Amino acid sequence: MPSLKDLAKECGVSVATVSKALNDQPDISPATRERVRAAAHRMGYMPNAAARSLKTNRTYNLGVLFVDERQSGLTHEYFSAVLDSFKVEAEKHGYDITFINHNISGKSMSYLEHCRYRNVDGVVIACVNFYEPQVVELVNSEVPVVTIDHVFNNRMAILSDNVFGLKALVRQAWACGHRRIAFIHGEKTAVTENRVAGFYQACEELGLKIPEAYVREGIYHDADRCAAETKALLELPQPPTCIIFPDDFSALGGYNAISEKGLSIPEDVSVMGYDGIYLSRVVKPQLVTYQQNTAALGRTAADKLIELIEHPRVTLPEQIRVSGKLLDGGSVSIL
Incomplete structure (x- = not known):
């Protein structure tokens, strides 16, 4: 060399x-x-990496904190796409990435301790329990941090515009003539809170009165749980004509539950998803969904984290919202 x-x-x-x-x-x-x-x-x-580290006082190594309680790991298409975009952008700037966890060679340590052990220059945090004490400890430390889809006071956050996304779905259902619109949302997170707010805001703006029984708690990326919630909706005295699911994968549970009832999509019940993953384009009928801009989310997270690392005195923490787009399909009927 x-x-x-x-x-x-x-x-x-x-x-x-x-x-x-x-x-x-x-x-x-x-x-x-x-x-x-x-x-x-x-x-x-x-x-030479060692020489560059000595000269710049940086390791050119970024930490990624990604904890998926649903055990789908990097097969979770939404998060894998975000992290892939993050990785590509980081590498363009000469940075490597390291996944942060609790264990090194069988020795338990906190997330912050692992960051210090690996001497990462900064960390992106995605898909974790943001209220966990170890996560809060890391966020409040000296380590530069960017969060995805969660806001901490005085920290950089990259956010998918979940309020806008849910409003876009409700408005599309309303434009197709639906007035009985149900929403199965995910478990309690900041993302869920924003989506529920967007759902109710859109309904209020459109003059829709939504029964409490139409808004139900499912689990992200859990088709079985969403199938059970779909069955409960279909058994109501006046069932909804359109159901919005927490994500495209969970919508499969809705497809199955509707079919088991002897009903058809969209003739009897219309269905909407969220995320815009590849699955939504190949399922039949093709799913009407809101596609999150995973490329922009990951790229922006990398750019902002590197700004915090390389220009700490002039880079201010901010909340950056990234919008996606509505994808059409055949899962919603026109009434």
Whole structure:
């Protein structure tokens, strides 16, 4: 592997000039900077990670705290897409990622202790119990943190616009003539609170009176639980004509429950999902759903975390909302 000296000889400049060019120092002309970088790319030069760490006081390693209580792990299409986008963007900036957990070689440690053990420069937090004491400890520590879909006071947060998403679904159902709209939401989280608020806001704006029995608690990514809630809705004296599910995967439970009742989608009952994962495009009938912008969520989380790390004095914590889009399908009838 070529060294800084090899690069300097190739470009006819000093080692100091090469170092300044690679580190984007302002006292190097743009032409020299580009010439050195072109030579580095051509010769396959890679900076020594240990040397770079000593010089910048950074490890170029980002932590990812991802705890999925449903045990679906990275097969959870929504979160895997967000984290993949995060990884791609981090790598563009020269960072690696490390998953944060409770155990190292059988030794139990807190999330904060693991971050310090791995010496990560910062952490993105997604899909955890944000009220868990160890999570709160990490958020309140000196480690730069960006959260996804949860807001902590004075911390950077990247949020999918869940209020807007639910309002878009309700308005679409209303535009198709539905007035008896039910909502099976997920377990109690900040995401759920925003979606429930969006549901009721849209209903109020449209003048819809929603019975309490139409709003039921399911579990995210749990088709069986949502199937049971669907059956309960269908057994009401006046069942809904349209049901919104907490996510596209859970909507499969609704599809099954409706079929077991001898009913058809959308002729007898209309169905809507949330997330816009690949499954929603291949299920029959194709699911009307709200697609979250996973690429923008992950990319923005990486960019903002790196800003916090590299420019801590000028980067202010903020809440950034990312909107998605409504995807059409054949699961909603026009009344």
